[in-house]
Amino acid sequence: MTAEVLLDEVTGARQELTVVFSARLLGVPAWPEGPFPFDLGSRRTDAATRSTYFDPASARVLYGAPGRPRRWHLPLDVEHNGLHLLGIEILRAATARDHEHALAVLHFNVDRPLMPVLRALAGRRESSDEPLGGPLDPVGLFAGIAEVPASGAPLAMSRPYTVAFMTPMEQHSLVLRAGPEGQLPCTADRWLWQLASCSTPEDYPFAPETADEQLKDVVRISADWSALVLRQGTAFVGHRPDTGVDDFFAFGALHTRTVYLDALLLGYLQRDHIDELTDDLSEIFGSSQLARRVAALERNIAVFRSTYWRQHLTAYGPANELLLAFQNQHRLPARFNAILAEAADYSRLVQTRESQQISGALGVLTILGLPLGTALSILQVLDDHSITHLLTALGLSIATTAGALTTRYGRLVLSSLQGTKDEA
Incomplete structure (x- = not known):
């Protein structure tokens, strides 16, 4: 329990934060095309490099195609209240109903305790912190480009989705592995839980009887770090001391902000489309044009299935595991199977x-x-x-x-x- 309380005051050796909002695109940005190209030495993670990690269909969804851009980025350098904004992105994510639907992405380095920032972004009680105020206000950052967050969005979508990355120092023994092949302390996964859920024990008391179930989706990327995907956010935590700029964790942070983020963004898009298909099903009898409504629904399902529905992204394991964990958290496979079964019933009725x-x-x-x-x-x-x-x-x-x-x-x-x- 001590470890959980102390996390509120912990500043990791390396702290990075990505914030994702649902947005409404107002116009095509006059920004460079493609995802934000983070650099590490001679390695540049632009669209061409990142596309090699994914199957072609997923790459087209995430990065667009020649002559059909879907993603734009803008480098920035803004510091405010312990947060350093490196850049922003916009990903066009049009659905059958909402052609202006998009995802807005902000990339930060964090120089103060990360937990209060996450709690404030999640709207937790008794959190007076406003990390995205002043020059970091998304409304101002995306002015004229996108409405952030999208108006009329459900509460679950109006709150941002966070992707947090934290590495420990020598004194953070509660999250460190006992040697290269040693065991992890149980408190390591508790840190993961808090960072991914954007909550402390005061916000959400962790029941020991359900601990195994709550933490079953932890992804052990390697002995050095782990990840946990939850409904509110995703967290990556290191399990050995971070030794500096050229440490392995620089490579881990690069992957977190690029390939692993993109796997989660694809899951986010899948959730949005399944939400819309579910809503379409609920309104199928709202018009006398049943045959036309069912035909349109079947077409939308076919487009979603061929364009967005992926459970295997790449030959590189962690990205697949993160996507599957996101899908499981939102019950996307079960919901999509239910949509297919219900649509088949309506099709038989029309026939x-x-x-x-x-x-x-x-x-x-x-x-x-x-x-x-x-x-x-x-x-x-x-x-x-x-x-x-x-x-x-x-x-x-x-x-x-x-x-x-x-x-x-x-x-x-x-x-x-x-x-x-x-x-x-």
Whole structure:
């Protein structure tokens, strides 16, 4: 418990923070295209480099394609209240309903205790801190480019998603591994939990009976560091002392801000699209145009499935594990399977109605055509050309048709025709 309380006052050797907001794109930015290209020595993590980590479909979603940009970045250098803003990004994430939907991304270095910053971003109680104020206010940073956060967004989406990276110093024994192959103290995962959930024990008391379940999605990237993905955020924590700028953790921080962030952004986009598909399903009977609504829904599902729905991104394991952990936290596989099953039920319903309508149309032809055809055939066989007899035959056929429409079969035909009218 002591470790959990002390985290509120801990400043790691290296602290980096990425903040993601749902946004509404107001116009195409006149910024450089592609993701923010972080550098490490001679290595530059631009779109071309990062695309090599992902399958082509995922790379197109995250970085766009030639002539069809989806992502822009702007380098900045702003320091305020212990936060150093390095740059911002905007990722176009249009959905079937919202063509201006986007994700706004801010990249920070943090020079003060990280936990209070995370609590403030999550809107925790008794948090008077305002880390994104003044020159760091996202509204001002994205003015004229995007509305941040997007207006009308649900509470879960109006709060930012945070990706925190922290490495320890020698004195942070509560998170350090006992030697290269030693065991981790249990407090290490408690630190991960707090940073990922943006909460302290006072905000969310950690029940020991459910500890294993709460921490089952911890990703051991290597002996040196671990990650945990939760609904509110993701955290990466080192397990050996950070020795400085050229330490391994510089490479880990680079991956956190690039490839691993992009895996989480893809999960974020998947969640947004599944939320929209779920909403579409709930409104399927809100219009008389059922067939058209179901056809549009099936098309949207097909587009989502071919464009966004991935559970295997790359041959490099951690990015896949992070995406799967994000999907599990938001129950995306189960929700998408439920969407597919419900859409299939509606499709069968439409097919049944169409079959009934076709049968009704054939019934109308039968009821109208059979008496008249029979009467005319009889006159032709008798070689009767009398106008009086022809009119009599027409009258009898109309009477027969009217009588047929009063039978159970006739009423079913009329009911089918009424259904067809309602669908038109």
